[in-house]
Amino acid sequence: MRMRPTVSWTPTADLPPGTTDLEPVAGLLSTGGVLVLSGAGISTESGIPDYRGEGGSLSRHTPMTYQDFTASGQARRRYWARSHLGWRTFGRARPNAGHRAVAAFARHGLLSGVITQNVDGLHQAAGTEGVVELHGSLARVVCLSCGAFSPRRELARRLEEANAGFEPVAAGINPDGDADLTDAQVGDFRVLPCTVCGGILKPDVVFFGETVPPPRVEHCRELVREAASLLVLGSSLTVMSGLRFVRQAAQAGKPVLIVNRDQTRGDRHALTRVALPLGTALTTVAGRLGIPVDDEATARANE
Numbered sequence: 449m450r451m452r453p454t455v456s457w458t459p460t461a462d463l464p465p466g467t468t469d470l471e472p473v474a475g476l477l478s479t480g481g482v483l484v485l486s487g488a489g490i491s492t493e494s495g496i497p498d499y500r501g502e503g504g505s506l507s508r509h510t511p512m513t514y515q516d517f518t519a520s521g522q523a524r525r526r527y528w529a530r531s532h533l534g535w536r537t538f539g540r541a542r543p544n545a546g547h548r549a550v551a552a553f554a555r556h557g558l559l560s561g562v563i564t565q566n567v568d569g570l571h572q573a574a575g576t577e578g579v580v581e582l583h584g585s586l587a588r589v590v591c592l593s594c595g596a597f598s599p600r601r602e603l604a605r606r607l608e609e610a611n612a613g614f615e616p617v618a619a620g621i622n623p624d625g626d627a628d629l630t631d632a633q634v635g636d637f638r639v640l641p642c643t644v645c646g647g648i649l650k651p652d653v654v655f656f657g658e659t660v661p662p663p664r665v666e667h668c669r670e671l672v673r674e675a676a677s678l679l680v681l682g683s684s685l686t687v688m689s690g691l692r693f694v695r696q697a698a699q700a701g702k703p704v705l706i707v708n709r710d711q712t713r714g715d716r717h718a719l720t721r722v723a724l725p726l727g728t729a730l731t732t733v734a735g736r737l738g739i740p741v742d743d744e745a746t747a748r749a750n751e
Contacts, residue, residue, distance in 0.1 A: 459711040466711070466723030473679070473722060474733045476705055477558050481676030484550060484562045485693055489682025489708055491568055493544035493727045495537070497622060498682075512626065514658035517650065518592070521639075524648065527626065529637035531586075531651065532607050533616065534627040535600065538586060543574035545741065546681065549730035551575040552741045560675045563668050565683060565690050567625070567653045575742075580668060582660060582689060584653035586625045593647025603640065603649065610638045625651070660689050672696045677703040682726050685714040694718070 476482055488498035516523040543551075551574040553559050563580045564571055569587050571579045587600045616633040642649055654660050672678065678697040685691040685706075691713055697704050698717035706712055706721040707729050715721050722729060734741045 463711050463715045464718075464721070466709075466721045468722065468724055469720075470722060470724070470729060470733050470736070472720050473705055473707065473729070474736045476677050476679060476703060477553060477733060478737060479676065480558050481560045482553070482558055483560050483671055483675035483678050483697075484553075484681060485678060485683065485690060486550070486562065486564045486566060486571065486681040487683025487685075487690065487708075488566060489684075490546045490550075490726050491541070491544070491566055491570055491682070493546060493725070494541045494568075494570055496541055496568055496570075511622070511656045514655040517655060518648070525637055525639050526629075526631070526634050528607070528639050529611075529614070529634040530627045530629050531625050532604065532611070532614070532637075533629065534622070534625040535586065535604055537627075538568055538625050539601075539604075541568060541570060543570045545727035545731050546729075547571055547574035547576070549727075549734050549741050550681070552734055552739050556739050558737075558739075561671045563671065563693070567651075580664070580671070582654075582664065582668065584651070586651050586653060588652035589649050590652045591642035591645060591647045592650055594642060594645040596642060596644045597652065598643070600651070606640050607638075610640055654689075665689075668693055669696060672702075673700070675702065677705070680704065680706040680708065680712070680714060680718070681730075682708055683712065683714075684708065684710065685712045 492498050512523070512527050517527060547570050550562065550571060554562065554576050561578065561580065562571055562576055563582055565582050567581065567583055567586045569585055589598050589600055589603050614637060616629055640649065641647060672693050678694065680694065683690055685694060694704055694714040694717050704718040706714060706718045707724065707726055708721060709723050709725065712721065731741050
């Protein structure tokens, strides 16, 4: 039986309460040197659901694990059928006000860097440069045999040709780009091999049960060491891949602030947690700092 990955966390009663006061966030940004760590919550306003918030996908969906993907051809068929359908939604997603505010802070020299746990590429689409994609990107595909990388859009085109008429209606889309389909809807979906060596293709993302590449982790640790402070945006910090950087910053005496509507596993390490929607919160902070944030029409024109 396929087991649910260990990705849950139960808040305890002793966590500090959240606030709606944005002054600490504005004050932190005004001093500069802020490292941003973002999670799925910053992309929900772009139509991409999160895992753990209200109605989060973990309540109905077990994410694909690396072990399942590599061990089973049927698991790969199920994953690629669902992911191929989900990719269409990801391809239509556009940066929201939260992404655009982060880009504006970066343009004005207030940020020392951006680390994202997301695989949707929306920070970059909003104009933020040098984003570290902690868990990889759905926009790339890697061969597990020869290591060749290729654009996801190229594989999407090949899959469309190989699976003409594949048009199931998904019950929902998940943060990893995986659509909710039944086995009957997956049917005999055709999975394609690497064009270089014929090996197994995998999205260039870190699956549950897989580790973040050590050089990437060390790069993030170096960003934390160089930063004056850490601002967490839209992450529950349930998994250690993000929480370790919060702990590192706190242990080094660097201020940590969190903007997330729900409690997080990192709350006890933060000066405060602002419990407000990210788009509203970040554009309000930008306004207080006199920093213009591109509207959606301007952002699309610049893409």
